[in-house]
Every structure is written in C-alpha cells, then in structure tokens.
Amino acid sequence: MANQLNLRIDRSSPVPLYHQVVQGIEAAIHTGLLEPGSRLENEIDLAAQLNLSRPTMRKAMDELVRSGLLVRKRGVGTQVVSSQVRRPLELSSLYDDLSNNGSKPTTDVLSFSHEEADGAIRTALQLPAGAKVYHFTRLRKVGGKPLALMENWVRDDITALDEASLGAQGLYAILRNGGVNFRLASQRIGAMIANDYQAPLLETTPGSALVTMERTAVDDTGRMVETGHHVYRADSYSFEMTLVQR
Amino acid sequence: MANQLNLRIDRSSPVPLYHQVVQGIEAAIHTGLLEPGSRLENEIDLAAQLNLSRPTMRKAMDELVRSGLLVRKRGVGTQVVSSQVRRPLELSSLYDDLSNNGSKPTTDVLSFSHEEADGAIRTALQLPAGAKVYHFTRLRKVGGKPLALMENWVRDDITALDEASLGAQGLYAILRNGGVNFRLASQRIGAMIANDYQAPLLETTPGSALVTMERTAVDDTGRMVETGHHVYRADSYSFEMTLVQR
DNA sequence: GTCAATAGTTTGTCCTGACATTAGGATGTT
DNA sequence: AACATCCTAATGTCAGGACAAACTATTGAC
Incomplete structure (x- = not known):
C-alpha cells in the first residue's frame, strides 16, 4: 500500500x-x-x-x-510534480502577500480625495463623463522600511472609502468586505528610474531601480472596480509566479 | 431567440x-x-x-x-465578460511574442559553450554533480534595435543545441521541436540598473532602467529543462498578464 | 405602499454507468 | 536473442439523472 x-x-x-x-x-x-x-x-x-x-x-x-x-x-x-513549485500569482494585494509572510506592513495615506475622474481614468474604468472616483496615494512600509508607493483610483458606487480604513487595512480587503467579488485583473510589470518625488519617500536615491506595476481589476459582474500605478523598490520586491501550460 | x-x-x-x-x-x-x-x-x-x-x-x-x-x-x-480582456500570460518565449506581433526579431549569439554545471545551476536544474549543460548568451534585436540580453543554461540530455540554430530561431521552438512538452515555469520579474557590461550591448547608458526576468521551465515529466536570466530595456518592454480568480 | 413569503429559473454538486485511447509490460514467434 | 503482437491498466471522454443552493421576480399580507 x-x-x-x-x-x-x-x-x-x-x-x-x-x-x-x-x-x-x-x-x-x-x-x-x-x-x-x-x-x-x-x-x-x-x-x-x-x-x-x-x-x-x-x-x-x-x-x-x-x-x-x-x-x-x-x-x-x-x-x-517534482517539487520546486512556487504558488502561482494570485489576485491578491501586496498587503495580503506581506501579511501571509509574517511581516507587519504599515500604510501611510499621503493624499486622499473624492473627485471627478479625468479622461484617462474614465477610459481605464469605463465610466461615463462626470463620474466621481476615490483617488489616493499610499506609502507601504514593512518593518519601518518603505517598500511601495501606490496611487489608486476606485469607483465610488460600490462601497465607501475613507482615509482611516485605508491606513488600517489593505484596499482589497476593504473592497471584498464591501461585497466586491474580484474575478480578474490585467496588469503590466515594468521598470523605471526613481525620480525626485519618489526617491525620498522610498528612502532611496534618485536614479535607483524601481519595479512598476499597473493594474486594473474587474469584479464578477464585469465592472472595472479599481486601477492603480504602483512602484516598488527593486532591491526589496519582485513578482514571482508560476505559469501553467494548458 | x-x-x-x-x-x-x-x-x-x-x-x-x-x-x-x-x-x-x-x-x-x-x-x-x-x-x-x-x-x-x-x-x-x-x-x-x-x-x-x-x-x-x-x-x-x-x-x-x-x-x-x-x-x-x-x-x-x-x-x-466585458471585453477589455487581454490574453493571459502564456508559457511562450519572447521570440514567439514578437513573431506573433509581426515584428522580425534577430538574434546574436554572444557566447556559447558546453560545460560542466556549477553549483547554482545544478541546484536550479536539479542535476547531479558532474552533469554538463549548454550555456549561452544571446542579444535579441527588433528592427535593428537591441531589446533583450539573455543568458541561459539548458540540460544537454534532451536535445542537441548549436550556435547556428540559436541564431535562427527561438530557444523554446528548438526545444519543442526536440520533443520537449513544457508543463510549467516559475519566473520572477524585477528591476535593475544597467551596468557597464549591459549598457553598450543594449545601446543605452549605464544607469538606465532594465526589467529583469529569471525563469526555470519544467517539462511534463517533471524535469527542469532550462533556466535563464534575462534583462530587457524598460522603455521597450513590459510584462502584461491577466490574473483569473479561482 | 412597504415588506416578507413564495415560486421559478439557473447554476453548483454529485452519482452511476459506459466506452475509447494510450502506455507499457507480457507473451509468443521467428 | 530480437522482434512483433496481444493484453492489461490507467486516464480521457461522454451520457443521463437527481437534488441543492442562490438569485429574481412575483405574489400576498399588513
């Protein structure tokens, strides 16, 4: 046996x-x-x-x-299969990733507003003219060290957002508690050089390498819920994933 | 109806x-x-x-x-689903990606050898001591402009590789023709700053942003077939993918 | 008029059964 | 001993039925 x-x-x-x-x-x-x-x-x-x-x-x-x-x-x-298998890239947020790894992330909300969406955001979220969105910028730290600088836009007809809850928990946790069932997300990963705005916030020097990520998430009814531009310190973060052939 | x-x-x-x-x-x-x-x-x-x-x-x-x-x-x-759907990230090579997009990639083989694998490579490919691998470096160009600098290690007990065929077609095409059925790959995407070796080859300046990718591919029998370190010019390439929630 | 109970539609889960296809070993023949 | 053939074991495909759970819309009661 x-x-x-x-x-x-x-x-x-x-x-x-x-x-x-x-x-x-x-x-x-x-x-x-x-x-x-x-x-x-x-x-x-x-x-x-x-x-x-x-x-x-x-x-x-x-x-x-x-x-x-x-x-x-x-x-x-x-x-x-012969081990060495990493868990596939899932539809999770950075906050989830870090929490699951035992680290304790903290979040500074650098800006927060409820404003009318401009053209680019309306296109990304497929919103009609005049629609309003939440727009905010956050700095994510782990063990006191800054790791990610995140700018997001979220449609406002799903659940209410405020600065305090964004400082206390991850965006995806808030949205899921608000009844959003995420279905898929499209994202693009690239690289850039830290500029004069990003460098001091991330406690690095202008000219150092950053990983960039742009993501738009869709819920199970097909609505575009959220879009964001994130940058990560390249020396502290990378995207790991498993691709499965079908 | x-x-x-x-x-x-x-x-x-x-x-x-x-x-x-x-x-x-x-x-x-x-x-x-x-x-x-x-x-x-x-x-x-x-x-x-x-x-x-x-x-x-x-x-x-x-x-x-x-x-x-x-x-x-x-x-x-x-x-x-509400359109806007991008094709998911597939187990393809850069060469396939570019060919499908209508561009005509060319490949310069910068170095090629059949050598004994060192410790790190033996670990990555799970090979026994003394095993030999193909080790080569390629420069991929599109429309005459350099785009990617790729260093790969491939086990030698599957199919024979030579410099000429690597210059003519993509690595994955060669391996597939050699009877390899890829099953999954794990990869890690990050960022770095171009160093003095990479910059002239990619026709950029030291200090510019590069996207890095490390990948190990596994075939349907569970063998680690190939591992590689690639760097891409950040102004010309990014990874786009769709994540599906299960 | 508002709210709650109810019925109907649609997907989610699970069962039993059958046959096809493939890989690999066993068998038999040359 | 080498080779071709048969057999077995395992996954791959397909059918038809049954009930459960969730969402919608209607109906009914207050």
Missing part, C-alpha cells in the same frame, strides 16, 4: 467534496506525506476508498493538475 | 466534443456574434440544441470561465 493519504471526507460540511479532496492532497504534499515524484493510486481506487464517485475524484485532481501540483499520463498514472 | 451560436459539432472528429464547443464559443466572441456583456442561454438548453449532455456542455463552459471569457452566476446565468 503505497500511500494512505490521511484524509477524511465530511459529507455534512458545506465545502464541496471535491474541494475537500483538493485540500487534503495539497496538505499531504506540503507535509511531505506525498513525496515529489511519487505515484498516486489510480482514480477509481482512490474514489472507492473515500466513498466518492470517479467524476468527483477526477474534478479534484483536475484542479491539482491545473495548479501544477500533479501530472497525469494516460495509461500510466498520476504523479506529484 | 437571443443567440444562434452558429456552431456545429462533428462527432466523427478526433477533437473532443467539449473542446469543439470551446472553440466555437471563442470564435463567436471574437467575431462579435456574442457581444461583451450578453447573456448566453442556459446550459441545459444549449446542450440540447447541440445534442450534447449537460456535463459536456458544462466542461466547455468551465474552460471558458477559467480563461476569463465567461462569467457565471448561480440563479442568474452566464455572461460574456
């Missing part, structure tokens, strides 16, 4: 069965119970052991294959 | 039915037959119209939702 897969299925739980399987296998891989390169039992047996149907088992494995943790080969079997 | 969805299913074709549906709906969206924001008929009716079962229809729509073209809401229906 190769693997035991220490996982139980709770049929009274509101979380779908296939998702319980996903979580269980993910945990088994992370704890090392399933070693990289090891082969899983076949779908039918695994399903039988957990008292699940094969489609349910398959749906779980589908997700794991898509996320790059498993590799399937017809006629052969399913293997755990 | 809202939409007609001009598509036919060929049951004698070797391409899976659900994939035929995916392609059909993608085409309908691209040709404008399905407008952004429009609602599709419900899954059951669509399946019936095409003489398919609901699971098959659903699997097709699952893929379209995952790729960000459709949005589903329980109790409501399925909508075409």
Whole structure:
C-alpha cells in the first residue's frame, strides 16, 4: 500500500467534496506525506476508498493538475510534480502577500480625495463623463522600511472609502468586505528610474531601480472596480509566479 | 431567440466534443456574434440544441470561465465578460511574442559553450554533480534595435543545441521541436540598473532602467529543462498578464 | 405602499454507468 | 536473442439523472 493519504471526507460540511479532496492532497504534499515524484493510486481506487464517485475524484485532481501540483499520463498514472513549485500569482494585494509572510506592513495615506475622474481614468474604468472616483496615494512600509508607493483610483458606487480604513487595512480587503467579488485583473510589470518625488519617500536615491506595476481589476459582474500605478523598490520586491501550460 | 451560436459539432472528429464547443464559443466572441456583456442561454438548453449532455456542455463552459471569457452566476446565468480582456500570460518565449506581433526579431549569439554545471545551476536544474549543460548568451534585436540580453543554461540530455540554430530561431521552438512538452515555469520579474557590461550591448547608458526576468521551465515529466536570466530595456518592454480568480 | 413569503429559473454538486485511447509490460514467434 | 503482437491498466471522454443552493421576480399580507 503505497500511500494512505490521511484524509477524511465530511459529507455534512458545506465545502464541496471535491474541494475537500483538493485540500487534503495539497496538505499531504506540503507535509511531505506525498513525496515529489511519487505515484498516486489510480482514480477509481482512490474514489472507492473515500466513498466518492470517479467524476468527483477526477474534478479534484483536475484542479491539482491545473495548479501544477500533479501530472497525469494516460495509461500510466498520476504523479506529484517534482517539487520546486512556487504558488502561482494570485489576485491578491501586496498587503495580503506581506501579511501571509509574517511581516507587519504599515500604510501611510499621503493624499486622499473624492473627485471627478479625468479622461484617462474614465477610459481605464469605463465610466461615463462626470463620474466621481476615490483617488489616493499610499506609502507601504514593512518593518519601518518603505517598500511601495501606490496611487489608486476606485469607483465610488460600490462601497465607501475613507482615509482611516485605508491606513488600517489593505484596499482589497476593504473592497471584498464591501461585497466586491474580484474575478480578474490585467496588469503590466515594468521598470523605471526613481525620480525626485519618489526617491525620498522610498528612502532611496534618485536614479535607483524601481519595479512598476499597473493594474486594473474587474469584479464578477464585469465592472472595472479599481486601477492603480504602483512602484516598488527593486532591491526589496519582485513578482514571482508560476505559469501553467494548458 | 437571443443567440444562434452558429456552431456545429462533428462527432466523427478526433477533437473532443467539449473542446469543439470551446472553440466555437471563442470564435463567436471574437467575431462579435456574442457581444461583451450578453447573456448566453442556459446550459441545459444549449446542450440540447447541440445534442450534447449537460456535463459536456458544462466542461466547455468551465474552460471558458477559467480563461476569463465567461462569467457565471448561480440563479442568474452566464455572461460574456466585458471585453477589455487581454490574453493571459502564456508559457511562450519572447521570440514567439514578437513573431506573433509581426515584428522580425534577430538574434546574436554572444557566447556559447558546453560545460560542466556549477553549483547554482545544478541546484536550479536539479542535476547531479558532474552533469554538463549548454550555456549561452544571446542579444535579441527588433528592427535593428537591441531589446533583450539573455543568458541561459539548458540540460544537454534532451536535445542537441548549436550556435547556428540559436541564431535562427527561438530557444523554446528548438526545444519543442526536440520533443520537449513544457508543463510549467516559475519566473520572477524585477528591476535593475544597467551596468557597464549591459549598457553598450543594449545601446543605452549605464544607469538606465532594465526589467529583469529569471525563469526555470519544467517539462511534463517533471524535469527542469532550462533556466535563464534575462534583462530587457524598460522603455521597450513590459510584462502584461491577466490574473483569473479561482 | 412597504415588506416578507413564495415560486421559478439557473447554476453548483454529485452519482452511476459506459466506452475509447494510450502506455507499457507480457507473451509468443521467428 | 530480437522482434512483433496481444493484453492489461490507467486516464480521457461522454451520457443521463437527481437534488441543492442562490438569485429574481412575483405574489400576498399588513
């Protein structure tokens, strides 16, 4: 008996069965119970052991294959991919990233206004003429060291924003609590040289390297919710991601 | 009758039915037959119209939702997402990107060797001590203007590489033709300042901004195939991607 | 007129069953 | 011993049905 897969299925739980399987296998891989390169039992047996149907088992494995943790080969079997896997780039904010890493980010709100959107912002957020947006600039620090300078525009017909809450938590957390279900975001990552405005705020010198990121986020109803221009100190931040071939 | 969805299913074709549906709906969206924001008929009716079962229809729509073209809401229906969608970041090479955009890239091979891998490369590619790799540096130009400086290490037990073919086509094209099926890649994007070695090659000045990218690619058997450090002129290149929430 | 209960529509989840396709080993033949 | 053929095991595809959950709109009561 190769693997035991220490996982139980709770049929009274509101979380779908296939998702319980996903979580269980993910945990088994992370704890090392399933070693990289090891082969899983076949779908039918695994399903039988957990008292699940094969489609349910398959749906779980589908997700794991898509996320790059498993590799399937017809006629052969399913293997755990050879470790070294980083978590894929997710639709999260910098604040989430840092919180999950144990650091304690702080935020200074440098400016905050509720103003009429200009042409470029109206285009980016697909707003009609005369629409108003929240416009603010924040400085994100970790351990007292400045890391990111962020300028954002958010449409005002979803949830109210104020300076105090922006200083206390991340923008995405506020929007999610306001009922926004993010669906996708398009972003562009590049580089630039720190100018005289950015350098002192980031406690670096003009001419040092910055990573730039422009992002526009869309919710599940197709509305453009937020757009922003962010710059990061290149010596403290980079974007890490896993690309999965389909 | 809202939409007609001009598509036919060929049951004698070797391409899976659900994939035929995916392609059909993608085409309908691209040709404008399905407008952004429009609602599709419900899954059951669509399946019936095409003489398919609901699971098959659903699997097709699952893929379209995952790729960000459709949005589903329980109790409501399925909508075409509000355009403005960029193609997601794919596991392609810079050469592919530029070729697809109509530009004509050229490549200068600055150095090429077949050497024993040092410790860092052995770690990155998970190779045993004493293993040899191809190690080369290339300068990619578009329209005569230099754009990227790329240093790569490739394991040598998959396919043979030589200087001439690297000058004629992209690395990923060569590897794919050599039988490599890429499965995933992890990469990190950051920024740096051009140094005295990079600046003249990229025809810029020391101190200008560069985008950096480090990537390691894995094939479908879990082998680390290739790793590389690339730098791009920040005024000519940026990474654009679409993130899809799961 | 306003609010709450209800019915209907649509997607979400899960089941059982069947056959096709592929990879790889076992078998048998030359 | 080398080769071609068959068989088995595993994933890939597809069908049809059933019930659950969520959202909308209507209906009804106050």
